[in-house]
Amino acid sequence: MTAFSPSRLARRGSGSRLPDRLFRGSSRVLAWALVVSLIGLGAMLLVNGWGAFATFGPAFVIGTDWDPVKNIYGALPFIVGTLLSSAIALVIAAPIGLLTAIFLAELAPRRVAIPLTFTIELLAAIPSVVFGLWGVFVLSPFLQSTIEAWAVDTLGWIPIFAGPPFGVGLFAAGVILSIMILPTIVSIAREVIGSIPNSQREAMYALGATRWEVVTRAVLPAARSGIAGAIILGFGRALGETMAVTMVIGNAQSIPQSLFDQAQTIASQIATTFNEAQVGIQTSSLIALGLVLLVITLGLNVGARVLVGRTVTGAGGR
Amino acid sequence: MAIKTPVSLNGVLNVPEPAAADRSAPARPETFDAVGAMPAQPAPSPKLQIRGLNVFYGTFRAVRDVDLAIPGRSVTAIIGPSGCGKSTFLRTLNRMHELVPGTRVEGSVRLDGADVYATDVDPVELRRVVGMVFQRPNPFPTMSIYDNVVAGVRLTGRRAKSELDGIVESSLRRAALWSEVKDKLKENGTSLSGGQQQRLCIARALAVDPEVILMDEPASALDPIATLRIEELIAELRETYTIVIVTHNMQQAARVSDQTAFFSMGDDRAGYLVEFGPTSRIFTNPLHQLTEDYVSGRFG
Numbered sequence: 001m002t003a004f005s006p007s008r009l010a011r012r013g014s015g016s017r018l019p020d021r022l023f024r025g026s027s028r029v030l031a032w033a034l035v036v037s038l039i040g041l042g043a044m045l046l047v048n049g050w051g052a053f054a055t056f057g058p059a060f061v062i063g064t065d066w067d068p069v070k071n072i073y074g075a076l077p078f079i080v081g082t083l084l085s086s087a088i089a090l091v092i093a094a095p096i097g098l099l100t101a102i103f104l105a106e107l108a109p110r111r112v113a114i115p116l117t118f119t120i121e122l123l124a125a126i127p128s129v130v131f132g133l134w135g136v137f138v139l140s141p142f143l144q145s146t147i148e149a150w151a152v153d154t155l156g157w158i159p160i161f162a163g164p165p166f167g168v169g170l171f172a173a174g175v176i177l178s179i180m181i182l183p184t185i186v187s188i189a190r191e192v193i194g195s196i197p198n199s200q201r202e203a204m205y206a207l208g209a210t211r212w213e214v215v216t217r218a219v220l221p222a223a224r225s226g227i228a229g230a231i232i233l234g235f236g237r238a239l240g241e242t243m244a245v246t247m248v249i250g251n252a253q254s255i256p257q258s259l260f261d262q263a264q265t266i267a268s269q270i271a272t273t274f275n276e277a278q279v280g281i282q283t284s285s286l287i288a289l290g291l292v293l294l295v296i297t298l299g300l301n302v303g304a305r306v307l308v309g310r311t312v313t314g315a316g317g318r
Numbered sequence: 319m320a321i322k323t324p325v326s327l328n329g330v331l332n333v334p335e336p337a338a339a340d341r342s343a344p345a346r347p348e349t350f351d352a353v354g355a356m357p358a359q360p361a362p363s364p365k366l367q368i369r370g371l372n373v374f375y376g377t378f379r380a381v382r383d384v385d386l387a388i389p390g391r392s393v394t395a396i397i398g399p400s401g402c403g404k405s406t407f408l409r410t411l412n413r414m415h416e417l418v419p420g421t422r423v424e425g426s427v428r429l430d431g432a433d434v435y436a437t438d439v440d441p442v443e444l445r446r447v448v449g450m451v452f453q454r455p456n457p458f459p460t461m462s463i464y465d466n467v468v469a470g471v472r473l474t475g476r477r478a479k480s481e482l483d484g485i486v487e488s489s490l491r492r493a494a495l496w497s498e499v500k501d502k503l504k505e506n507g508t509s510l511s512g513g514q515q516q517r518l519c520i521a522r523a524l525a526v527d528p529e530v531i532l533m534d535e536p537a538s539a540l541d542p543i544a545t546l547r548i549e550e551l552i553a554e555l556r557e558t559y560t561i562v563i564v565t566h567n568m569q570q571a572a573r574v575s576d577q578t579a580f581f582s583m584g585d586d587r588a589g590y591l592v593e594f595g596p597t598s599r600i601f602t603n604p605l606h607q608l609t610e611d612y613v614s615g616r617f618g
């Protein structure tokens with residue numbers, strides 16, 4: 001017998017490869033099921049919301065009146081409310097979240113970092129409606145009597161700080177959203193920072209860097225795409241958040257005129273009016289509104305990913 | 319963050335280098351033996367004087383009672399079996415060990431006579447004088463070749479482009495990398511081969527103008543040709559710098575170093591210095607059986 005008898009190398013009976021094939025088959029089915037359901041979701045929104053697009057054309061997106069009595073539906077106030085409330089949340093939560101993540105990953109001793117991380121991640125477990133209640137009974141009155149009152153008094157001549165301070169409104173929604181997206185930003189950014197290999201830190205230390213310089217010149221640049229990802233995910237969460245926002249934003253049907261004005265987001269508008277909506281153009285408009293939100297969210301994610309990809313590959317520079 | 323300038327360290331760093339004159343002396347007197355702990359006769363004052371050095375990770379003693387005098391402008395090799403504390407020892411020379419929580423040092427390390435553990439010495443300043451090159455090339459991945467080289471220089475606040483340009487060229491030349499990268503300084507540092515990356519890391523260390531360079535197995539992740547280039551480079555650098563190199567490669571130690579320190583491990587797993595002397599003697603005529611066994615390949 002030679003060492004390489006054909007039978008030794010021959011493919012064994014198909015029986016032994018069955019698990020392999022089953023595994024590959026089932027994972028392929030699942031992957032495609034996800035893609036198909038996403039497409040199906042978009043198609044459902046498009047079909048059912050088509051009436052609104054067909055009736056109003058571009059005015060559905062740029063129109064500023066949402067009037068069930070006259071059956072005119074323009075979504076701009078809600079688009080603006082959605083983007084602004086999320087942007088306020090991001091302006092507050094991104095720097096705080098990033099600093100917190102740096103503190104947890106780079107500076108805090110373990111016995112501080114572990115309980116603190118746990119607490120922050122616990123924030124994510126608080127039900128949205130509980131945040132909403134807290135926003136209505138604690139946060140809004142507090143903002144109204146402190147920050148908002150002060151800003152209107154001293155900066156009121158600048159249009160975006162014009163009064164009156166309602167408490168409930170765009171600013172309160174942004175603040176509550178910032179708290180809600182903080183755990184997302186902190187935990188992802190912390191993980192990304194923690195995953196930067198120690199050799200990068202040591203390289204910087206060995207050149208005579210202080211701890212601060214190690215963080216800002218070695219760790220953060222290496223982690224920047226992941227940090228951008230963390231912030232984008234936080235933004236995405238803010239865009240779609242419904243319950244807490246509904247309770248504190250004021251549900252106004254017009255474009256907010258100042259930071260403290262009452263407003264409305266897309267998600268909140270759908271949730272608050274869908275039950276009473278008339279079958280026909282009003283329902284169709286609300287569904288179309290859902291499609292607009294989906295497009296904004298997907299567009300932001302795709303755009304952000306392209307941006308992140310560019311920062312990584314175009315890393316040469318100056 | 320403000321960078322404290324340690325008055326006492328800087329004061330003595332400028333002491334002229336007496337060892338330089340001694341460089342060409344044919345046979346160095348056998349005064350550096352650890353066995354006798356201290357030089358038997360007046361020797362040129364060493365660049366680094368280590369006395370009674372013990373290093374602990376928590377309660378575990380990784381290095382025990384090391385006495386060693388490392389002369390300036392020469393290459394000192396540190397050899398010994400894996401886990402005997404070579405890296406640990408090396409990192410105490412520029413206080414890199416302090417980055418690992420729970421590490422503790424007893425004894426003293428003097429750089430040109432100044433105690434580097436003195437309370438008024440800033441480790442940040444110390445590491446500018448005592449630089450380090452690591453086992454795996456670790457260029458900064460988001461920086462260009464140019465920015466990698468001047469990363470340490472920028473920490474000192476020097477920004478003028480003409481000055482940086484000059485430093486980049488001279489550092490890359492000294493690291494024997496200039497001709498290979500001069501046309502692609504804007505490219506990413508990680509686009510280079512492993513050996514080039516390691517020379518980039520050496521250039522980066524040279525750019526801050528150190529006096530001592532610590533190298534922890536700088537060629538162990540490289541192929542033989544890249545290794546050879548690093549060794550040639552070390553041979554050139556010893557004219558200007560004091561180099562301490564950890565290596566597992568006996569031939570490498572024999573080729574590049576002027577003197578060799580052999581470390582071994584005791585029963586308590588603490589590393590200690592067995593023998594220190596001119597490389598030629600360590601390899602041909604060691605005083606200790608342990609050294610002989612190790613360099614002849616019968617051990618470790």
Ligand SMILES: Nc1ncnc2c1ncn2[C@@H]1O[C@H](COP(=O)(O)OP(=O)(O)OP(=O)(O)O)[C@@H](O)[C@H]1O
Binds near residue numbers: 399
């Ligand atoms: N961060 C650390 N924490 C605890 N113990 C450590 C740490 N680093 C090293 N040690 C221990 O200290 C001892 C010496 O380690 P060191 O890395 O200095 O050895 P080495 O001689 O460089 O080995 P090698 O040749 O494999 O690189 C070993 O027993 C090791 O387990």
Ligand SMILES: [Mg+2]
Binds near residue numbers: 534
């Ligand atoms: Mg080692």
